[in-house]
Amino acid sequence: MAIRTIFPTQIFHSSLKPSQNLVNSLLSDTLKIAEIDEVGLEWSEERYFGGYTSYSSYNRLQEFSSSFADLENLIDQAVEDYVEALGYDIEEGTLKMSNCWVNIMPTGTHHSGHIHPNSILSGTFYLQMPEDSPGIKFEDPRLIMQMNTPAKSDDLPEEMQSFVSINAKDGDLVLFESYLRHEVPANQSEDDRISISFNYEYS
Numbered sequence: 001m002a003i004r005t006i007f008p009t010q011i012f013h014s015s016l017k018p019s020q021n022l023v024n025s026l027l028s029d030t031l032k033i034a035e036i037d038e039v040g041l042e043w044s045e046e047r048y049f050g051g052y053t054s055y056s057s058y059n060r061l062q063e064f065s066s067s068f069a070d071l072e073n074l075i076d077q078a079v080e081d082y083v084e085a086l087g088y089d090i091e092e093g094t095l096k097m098s099n100c101w102v103n104i105m106p107t108g109t110h111h112s113g114h115i116h117p118n119s120i121l122s123g124t125f126y127l128q129m130p131e132d133s134p135g136i137k138f139e140d141p142r143l144i145m146q147m148n149t150p151a152k153s154d155d156l157p158e159e160m161q162s163f164v165s166i167n168a169k170d171g172d173l174v175l176f177e178s179y180l181r182h183e184v185p186a187n188q189s190e191d192d193r194i195s196i197s198f199n200y201e202y203s
């Protein structure tokens with residue numbers, strides 16, 4: 001068949017291979033922040049049912065803690081590779097981490113579908129991923145424009161599906177373009193799922 005595939009959606013997914021020291025410091029900083037962040041705790045109670053996120057409060061953690069600054073350096077290297085794969089014609093250093101925040105999701109907490117406005121790239125570093133805890137579920141950005149399109153078969157390859165779930169393990173990094181709608185289904189594990197999310201802006 002004379003079929004051409006155009007407009008790919010590229011996702012970066014790899015282990016960041018953080019040192020155990022870095023993981024320990026990030027975990028301990030995250031738990032400390034979750035203890036002292038009254039504004040974030042209140043915000044989370046209303047909008048992040050059962051869990052905690054510093055999205056609205058401590059959201060520039062790369063400037064606040066040396067362990068988060070070390071994490072930023074590691075993520076910067078992965079972002080360089082991702083930018084190359086995406087084919088962006090930009091000068092080095094023009095894409096910078098603008099926000100970075102932590103998320104703690106106990107059993108049952110979920111995060112419904114959303115995009116990250118005003119950013120170019122976004123992503124998540126998975127700090128503590130218990131078995132049975134969800135990774136991230138992406139949605140085909142063209143769905144919103146499909147008005148009378150028939151449903152798709154169940155057995156299509158990943159790149160043809162309308163929803164794609166990525167399972168993540170401890171130490172994994174996922175990067176995506178910020179316009180791409182995604183969600184985190186409910187945590188089915190009895191243990192807390194802990195992740196660090198961030199945005200990159202272009203200047």
Ligand SMILES: [Fe+2]
Nearest residue numbers: 114115116182
């Ligand atoms: Fe998100």
